[in-house]
Amino acid sequence: MMKDFALDDIKKAQEVIKDSIKRTPVVECALLEDITGNEVFLKLENLQKTGSFKIRGALNKIANLTEEEKKNGVIASSAGNHAQGVALGATAQGIKSTIVMPATAPMAKIAATRNYGAEVILEGTVYDDAYKKACEIQKETGATFLHPFDDKFVMAGQGTIGLEILDDIPNVDAVIVPIGGGGILAGISKAIKSINPNVRIIGVESANAASMLEAIKRNEVCEICSKPTIADGIAVRKAGSLTFQVIKENVDEIVTVTEDEIARAILFLMEKSKVVVEGAGATPVAALLAKKVDLSNKKVCAVVSGGNIDINLVERIMNKALMLEGRRYKFSIILSDKSGELNKIVQILSSNNANILTVNQTMYEEALEINKQKATFVIECFDMDHRNLIKNKLIEAGYEVK
Structure with missing residues (x-):
């Protein structure tokens, strides 16, 4: 047990840094309440100085x-x-x-x-x-x-988030926190459990870099074989030794989320809550959207840990998330090589309110018959039902949709 890390360390840290940081807001997310059946609040550390906790x-x-x-x-x-x-x-x-x-x-x-x-x-x-x-x-x-997570003073600084959450939501039932090396989860869990042991603390890792979950399973810190993740801020192969001890004592559950689930959470937060968030910061919301946590009719706080997302990555993530939701659809159709064939497909798409983003028509593929062409479309749809409707209309018209 790590006995030299206590609530007093976190309270001292709060006094030390209070004039140098921003007291970030806690905002209610009504749409997440409709989806999850919980009253959900977002602790917006993406609005912190430097864009992160x-x-x-x-x-x-x-x-x-x-x-x-x-x-x-x-x-x-x-x-x-x-x-x-x-x-x-x-x-x-x-x-x-x-x-x-x-x-x-x-x-x-x-x-x-x-x-x-x-x-x-x-x-x-x-x-x-x-x-x-x-x-x-x-x-x-x-x-x-200066270690980024495996340090008592660092954990204490991150723990000040927990004190702020309890101030703003005194009757909070559960707090969901991202995990990389474990500094933010260790600090928040120590702060909250020291004041109210009944609050449920849940950590979330990328499934591609779940080093803390593996440490908990083995009961020792170990290096894992990680995979690339859009949650780069929590892509850690080996969890902290000190953080592991604190988390083992104070955290109720650790879950993982996939790359697709993280991408959909980033899209959700940007589109529905107007919150710009990086992959690591989206993981608590990803866990809620994917129903990875067993919570119902609870007051829940999801810690949005940071918003420093690479703008060059945003379009790729948005595109992936939109495709997962059926709002973008890429498909190919083999056509007869004669006038008007492409227009027939365009008419079906337009009459069913699909917006065409790109069309590529070619006869330069080895597998194509001499009198055939291949047309590849990327379209915008309202949702998955709309996408399936369009696909079915094309099939009904006699086309093989790939």
Whole structure:
């Protein structure tokens, strides 16, 4: 058990950082209530300074450094959000900062970290690669290493979110929190369980990087074989040792969500709640939408941990989510190579209120018969029922839809 991490540490952190962070709002999401049967609130850490909760832990850790540690400069590894918090906090105190990030980190996070005054080094494809490189540099330079999650002061800083949730929703029944290395979940769970043990705490991981769930199953921290995930902020192969201890004591359940479920949650939050969120921040809502948590008629708070999504990725995610919901549909039809054949399909689509986004017609495919052409369409539909109606109309007209 981790006995040297207590509620008092979180309350002290709240005093230390309160003038340097934003008290983020809690907003009700009525549509999620209709879908899930729970009264759902969103804790919008995407509106935090630097666009993520990570600044809380970073500022608290920097505030607790000795003068000698500050003089040596600081180094950190991060998928992007901890990087920005460290860079901003270090620069504000005149401390030199070096951040090692995966080369696959969103360009927006890399650029923001540099703009906050840090030297950025890119290494590997996931957080763990960057962590190893940062440890090497730390040994060479003697800089003070600031761990993104496995640190008491960092966990305490993230735990201030839990205190704010209890202030804003005193009778909350359940809180759902993303998990990467476990810092935010450890902090929030410790804060809330210390005050009200009856609140249900649920952690959510990407199914492609479920290192904490595996640690809980094995009862020990271990390195997993992760897969790429759009929730880059929680793509951690090995959960924290300290966070594992706190989570084991205070968290009721851990669930996972798929890439498709995360994509649909990002679309939902943008379209229905006007909330811009990154993959990691969407995981609690993904768990609710996919009914991964057994909650009914409860007051639930989903922590939207960050909004630093790469704008270049947004269109891809939106396209994927729209296709999953039947609102975009790509299909191909083999046509006779003669005048007017394409127009017949266009007439069916237009008469059934489909909006054509792209059409590609070609005879240059080896498998096609000499007198045939292939037409590939991408259309917009209202929903899955509308998509199926259009498909059936084409089939009724004698076309084979692929």
